[in-house]
Amino acid sequence: MEQISTYLPGILLAYSAFLLGVSSPGPNVLAVIGTSMSVSRKAGISLALGVATGSFTWAMLTALGLSAVLATYAAAITVIKIVGGLYLLWLAYKAFKSAASAHDIEARALDGETRSPFGYALRGYIIQMTNPKAALTWIAIIALGLQPGAPVWVAVVIVTGTFLLSIVIHVLYAVAFSTPIMVTLYGKARRYIQATLGAFFAFAGFKLLTSRN
Template structure:
């Protein structure tokens, strides 16, 4: 129970981060609306596999480093906190913008399901911001002296959430009307996300 608030905070940060349209989400939206539900779901599963890979690399690397050198957790928390503040600024700036959601043009090319899944995986693994996002999310739930199973629970839960949410994106955005619906409430959602990220970043930086 001592680690439950941090674990839930990690889940919440990941849910809000995945709700922000980045390259992975935009690709799923575009593939689903242009080529149908199955290609979009295949791409979403590839993205989720990339999330799982980053989870394994981040969690086990993070816990191993903390076990060997505990003060390193402070540096990791500073990095994660600053990144969350940057996400908050980015979300609030995007909420103030009048630009609507745009879909990448290459998402409209027809692909095999395997190619879609591979593309989704590469999108995640070649994104330099992904590792910073994972450090921020995991460090919210990891405390000094936390056992290995805390990281395992965070990684397993986030992987399941990644699979479910990316599949939901593919299913929902296979109908073009959903893109218009998102555009209408985009500002309110991004304002809420920006506020959460900013508060989470402040919390992480001010934690003892």
């Protein structure tokens, strides 16, 4: 029980970073929204499942990679935390910039002909796996929750939990934004959402950079 309480704050912080990160639409989320609106809810859900699977792949690769690095080079945690912390601060800057902008989200369907459900899922997976920011995002998330010397179950809990969250959130996007009114509602609340995200990313980045663990 004591061991769980030791690692639980970091796990919850990693979950929070992931959850709020998904709340800030990037290319993958906008593709899900646009596909649900322009093609169908079913196509959007298929694309969402592909994105979630890609997210799981990135999480697993990052967790395994960082665990291996930390097991061999304990000092590497300092470099990892600096990279992750600076990236979170950059996300905070982007979120505050978006909050100050009058520019709304641009959601559109994927180019090309209509695909099968598997085709949309495969495209969603490719979109997520070829996203150049995904590696930095997952380094930051895993670094928040994975302390040096942490047992394997901590990485398993982080990866499994974020995968389940990814499925739920991306599918919710697909279902909710299959009606255009949701884009309008999100647009009205966008600035407040982005400002909140900016504050959290700034807090998480500062915490990661100043952590002594």
